[in-house]
Structures are given as structure tokens and as C-alpha cells.
Amino acid sequence: MLILHFYLYTLVVFLVEVRSILKYEEKMKKLFYSMIFISIWLLPNLAIGGPDRATLLSMSCAACHGTDGKSPGAMPSLYGKSSKYIEDTMLRFRKGERKGTVMNRIAKGYSEADIKLIASYFGKLANK
Amino acid sequence: MKKISRRHFGKIVSSLGVASAFGMPSLVLGASRKVVVIGGGFGGATAAKYLRKLNSNLRVTLVEPNPTFYTCPFSNTVLGGIKSMSDIGHGYGALKNKHGVKVIHARAKSVNGNKTVTLADGSKLSFDRAVVSPGIDFRFDSMPGYDQAATEKMPHSWQAGPQTALLRKQLEAMPNGGTVLICPPGNPFRCPPGPYERTSLIAHYLKNHKPQSKIIVLDAKEKFSKQGLFMSGWDLHYGDLIEWRAASAGGKISRVDPMNMQVETEFGMERGHVVNFIPAQRAGKIARDSGLTNSKGWCPVNQVTFESTLLPGVHVIGDSCIAGKMPKSGFSANSQGKVAAASIVSLFDGTEPIEPSYSNTCYSLVTPSHGISVAKVYKISDSTIVGIKGSGGLSPKAENADVRWKEAEYAQGWYDAITQDMFG
Numbered sequence: 179m180l181i182l183h184f185y186l187y188t189l190v191v192f193l194v195e196v197r198s199i200l201k202y203e204e205k206m207k208k209l210f211y212s213m214i215f216i217s218i219w220l221l222p223n224l225a226i227g228g229p230d231r232a233t234l235l236s237m238s239c240a241a242c243h244g245t246d247g248k249s250p251g252a253m254p255s256l257y258g259k260s261s262k263y264i265e266d267t268m269l270r271f272r273k274g275e276r277k278g279t280v281m282n283r284i285a286k287g288y289s290e291a292d293i294k295l296i297a298s299y300f301g302k303l304a305n306k
Numbered sequence: 307m308k309k310i311s312r313r314h315f316g317k318i319v320s321s322l323g324v325a326s327a328f329g330m331p332s333l334v335l336g337a338s339r340k341v342v343v344i345g346g347g348f349g350g351a352t353a354a355k356y357l358r359k360l361n362s363n364l365r366v367t368l369v370e371p372n373p374t375f376y377t378c379p380f381s382n383t384v385l386g387g388i389k390s391m392s393d394i395g396h397g398y399g400a401l402k403n404k405h406g407v408k409v410i411h412a413r414a415k416s417v418n419g420n421k422t423v424t425l426a427d428g429s430k431l432s433f434d435r436a437v438v439s440p441g442i443d444f445r446f447d448s449m450p451g452y453d454q455a456a457t458e459k460m461p462h463s464w465q466a467g468p469q470t471a472l473l474r475k476q477l478e479a480m481p482n483g484g485t486v487l488i489c490p491p492g493n494p495f496r497c498p499p500g501p502y503e504r505t506s507l508i509a510h511y512l513k514n515h516k517p518q519s520k521i522i523v524l525d526a527k528e529k530f531s532k533q534g535l536f537m538s539g540w541d542l543h544y545g546d547l548i549e550w551r552a553a554s555a556g557g558k559i560s561r562v563d564p565m566n567m568q569v570e571t572e573f574g575m576e577r578g579h580v581v582n583f584i585p586a587q588r589a590g591k592i593a594r595d596s597g598l599t600n601s602k603g604w605c606p607v608n609q610v611t612f613e614s615t616l617l618p619g620v621h622v623i624g625d626s627c628i629a630g631k632m633p634k635s636g637f638s639a640n641s642q643g644k645v646a647a648a649s650i651v652s653l654f655d656g657t658e659p660i661e662p663s664y665s666n667t668c669y670s671l672v673t674p675s676h677g678i679s680v681a682k683v684y685k686i687s688d689s690t691i692v693g694i695k696g697s698g699g700l701s702p703k704a705e706n707a708d709v710r711w712k713e714a715e716y717a718q719g720w721y722d723a724i725t726q727d728m729f730g
Binding site: 228229230231233234235237238240241242243244245249250251252253279280283284286287288292 | 355356359360637640641644645648651652655657658659660661662663664665667679681682683684694696697698699701709712713715716718719720721722723724726727730
């Protein structure tokens with residue numbers, strides 16, 4: 179993500195520079211607009227980057243709850259649940275306040291910060 | 307017409323330079339990055355799907371000999387007559403059509419230092435990075451009398467498919483009052499609780515169809531995974547239908563005789579109408595043929611990226627690799643496939659792979675409505691994978707039938723979800 183920000187920053191610097199040149203050179207306007215076009219075209223690719231820890235943690239859940247938390251069977255789906263619900267439920271499992279069958283054991287493997295990341299990942303996924 | 311000043315040009319070049327040093331390589335080169343994944347099982351299919359999911363610019367080719375993959379997990383339900391072969395078979399249609407993975411049905415012969423894979427027909431595929439997930443191979447040299455031909459008489463059924471169907475056929479043909487010998491190997495091996503779930507579900511079949519029969523487990527070990535939970539389940543459901551012998555109590559086998567369906571133990575010969583001999587194991591053949599294995603036959607890898615410490619650019623995941631404290635299981639392979647995919651995307655991107663998180667949850671069925679589980683969450687510590695203290699563990703020993711039933715339901719739920727996570 180840091181690199182994405184850095185790249186966007188340098189892209190802005192670059193475009194500002196080109197634009198200031200264009201004040202002198204009218205014919206280079208075409209270049210300027212093509213640069214803007216290229217940068218817009220490249221933007222979706224930029225968003226890819228390396229995955230963050232929230233993504234990586236959440237990928238673990240998929241092995242039981244389905245890809246993107248969409249369960250095809252008896253396991254509860256995580257997709258469509260709110261961040262608050264997932265966070266509260268995981269914290270209750272973690273503290274032993276909710277019994278469960280296996281999640282009470284699994285939740286103890288994640289810190290409160292991890293749980294927040296997982297909850298916010300699935301919360302956002304449903305809103306996309 | 308004014309000339310572009312040096313100052314302006316200099317700034318453009320430097321900003322472009324910075325952009326290309328950090329952001330551009332993934333943009334410009336991303337489109338041509340090639341990953342070849344070898345083996346379409348729990349590790350390979352997961353890695354292929356998640357590589358594409360994390361970066362749709364990658365060109366991912368999956369090399370897998372079989373058009374249908376039969377899962378080892380739940381293959382014991384086929385042996386127990388609860389499910390059929392088609393219930394545990396999965397195709398590669400969604401990986402091809404939905405996820406844009408190029409699937410080649412061929413056997414890969416070797417992965418080479420010059421970043422190519424050689425297929426059985428001699429053709430070559432080039433890659434920037436490869437993921438090798440070939441599962442296990444058997445040490446036919448480890449037990450006198452057991453060789454490839456013996457697998458037709460005494461099937462191991464430790465790679466699902468024809469071997470599963472063969473063992474099921476033998477169980478169906480066995481007379482009521484017959485003896486089944488199950489012979490689990492020493493550690494390490496694929497799916498530590500597997501032989502005991504198999505014992506349970508074969509017992510379930512015999513109890514209902516051939517109740518005079520008997521299972522003797524001749525173990526190469528003194529103890530086994532989920533032992534307390536299995537043994538109390540056996541007492542509850544099967545009584546003296548199952549007899550388990552530890553290595554030192556006559557379980558250790560020194561020779562097998564497939565012609566006479568006998569095995570030799572320290573206490574004499576044991577004869578079975580059906581003999582399920584599970585040999586000692588090592589990494590899949592291609593891993594050995596490509597110089598990816600150590601002297602013990604397994605693949606040492608970086609525990610974050612799963613890149614081989616012996617062959618740079620080649621990542622080994624699943625049963626073949628040495629992954630700290632993680633057991634050799636389908637779930638572990640799925641977890642490693644994701645961690646490796648994330649690391650490869652980061653490495654292509656020129657960024658540091660992020661701190662991984664690994665997990666394993668393993669359900670076993672004692673009966674179709676009595677499930678038990680073991681789970682663990684893992685992290686990296688001092689360059690190796692360790693279990694997180696206090697996480698996971700076994701199903702409670704004293705538990706009511708309702709919870710056991712729920713765990714059996716969730717075992718099926720897990721199967722449906724993980725096979726969708728790999729093939730859907």
C-alpha cells in the first residue's frame with residue numbers, strides 16, 4: 179500500500195511537471211492527455227500490489243467457511259455478516275463466553291487486533 | 307518553439323525513474339509473470355486459484371495428470387459404504403473457466419534449475435516461479451514383501467482413486483466373520499488421524515453388514531492422533547470389533563506376504579481377508595527427481611514463502627514440504643497454498659512478504675453421526691512454524707451425543723467448503 183501511495187505521488191509530480199512544460203509547448207497537449215489516459219488505465223492494476231495481513235488472515239477462514247466467506251453447506255457464511263457481528267462473536271469465542279464446537283478453540287489463536295482485521299475484511303466484502 | 311529546459315526534463319526523468327523503480331515493474335512486467343503449479347490437489351489447486359485471485363495479471367498454469375481429483379479426506383466414507391466415489395471426485399472446470407487458470411492434464415517429470423518444467427512427453431514450460439505440490443510417494447523399499455504389485459493385493463488406499471475403489475470392493479467381498487488388518491505407518495505420514503478414522507468407518511460398515519467380523523490394527527507406533535477420542539468412541543460404538551495393537555504389543559510388522567494375505571509381527575503371523583497396508587512415505591517423485599528433497603526424503607523450504615532452500619524460484623507446499631509443527635493434512639496444504647500464493651504475489655511486486663498466519667482443522671468421523679476434531683492456529687517464530695499457545699486442541703473428551711452429532715455435520719460442512727475453496 180505504501181508503494182501505491184508513493185507511486186501515485188510520483189505520478190502527480192510527473193503530471194504537474196508535464197503540464198508546466200505544456201505552458202510553453204502547445205503541441206504537447208496530446209502527450210499530456212495521453213499520459214492522463216495511460217495513468218487512468220493503469221490505476222486498476224496498481225490496486226493489486228501485495229496482499230495485506232487482513233486479506234491473508236481472512237483467507238484462512240475460507241477453508242471452512244468457503245471462499246470469501248460464502249459457505250456452500252453446513253458451516254455458517256461469513257459473507258454478508260457485519261464487522262461488528264463477526265468481531266463480537268469472535269471475541270466471545272475467544273473469551274470462552276460462547277461455547278461453540280471448534281470456533282471457541284480456533285478463536286484463541288487470534289489476537290484482538292487480528293480479529294478486528296478479519297471482521298473489517300468480511301464486513302467490507304459484503305458492502306462491495 | 308521553446309525547448310524543454312534541462313530542469314524540467316531532469317524532474318520528469320527522476321519522477322519516472324522513481325515510479326519505475328517502485329511501482330512500474332509490477333505494472334509493466336506483471337502481465338508476463340508466469341507461475342507453473344504442479345499437482346492439482348489440496349495445495350496446488352488452492353495455490354493456483356489464489357494466485358489468480360490475488361493478482362489477475364499473473365499467467366498461471368496448473369499441471370495435473372488426472373481430469374478428476376479424488377480427495378483423500380472423506381475417502382474413508384467410501385470405504386464405510388456411506389458415500390460413493392463420485393461424491394469425492396472433483397474436476398478443474400471452475401479453475402479454468404472462472405479463475406483463468408490454464409490447466410494441462412499431463413504428468414510433470416522434473417522442475418529444472420533453468421526455470422523450466424519438463425513434461426512426460428518431453429515438452430517444456432517456462433516459469434518465473436513454480437509451485438510444486440505433488441503430495442506423497444511410498445517407500446516401497448521400507449517393508450520386505452511390499453512393492454507396487456503388492457498394492458493390488460494389499461491396497462494402501464493412501465492416494466484416493468482406484469486404490470479406494472479396490473479396498474471397498476475387497477470389503478464388500480469379504481465374508482461375515484472375516485478379519486480386516488489395518489497397518490498404519492510410523493511418523494511422519496499423510497493425515498495422522500486418517501488410519502483411525504478408516505478403522506472407525508470400516509467398523510461401521512462391518513457392524514451393520516458383517517457383524518461377526520473383526521478389525522485388528524497393527525500399528526508401527528506406540529500412540530496416535532486423537533487416540534483418547536477414537537478409543538472412547540470405539541468402546542461406545544464398536545465394542546470388541548476393533549483391536550488396536552501398539553508397536554511394542556505385537557503391532558510392529560517386519561514383513562508382508564501378499565500372496566498369502568499375511569503379515570509377520572514379533573508375536574507371529576497375522577492373516578487377514580482384507581489387508582490395508584499403509585507404507586512409509588516421502589515427498590512425491592517429482593520433488594525427488596528435481597533435487598528438492600533432503601536426505602530424509604522431504605523438502606526443506608523457507609517457512610514464510612515456501613520457496614525451496616535447495617532450488618531458488620521453486621516453492622514446495624503440502625505433504626511434500628517440511629512445515630514446522632504443521633501436520634501433513636489437506637487443510638495444511640490449503641493453508642500453505644494461500645500463504646505461498648500471497649508471498650509470490652508480494653515477491654513479484656518487489657515488496658516484503660507479509661507476516662503469515664497458518665491454520666489446520668481436522669475432522670474425523672467415528673460414525674456418520676459422531677464427529678471429533680483437532681485444530682491449531684500457527685505463526686512464524688524464529689524462522690519456523692509453531693502452534694500458537696492456547697489455540698486449538700482436541701474436542702473435549704467428555705461431550706454429549708448432540709455435540710458429537712454437530713461435529714459430524716460440520717465435518718461434512720468443512721468438506722463442502724474446502725472443496726469449493728479449491729475447485730469452485
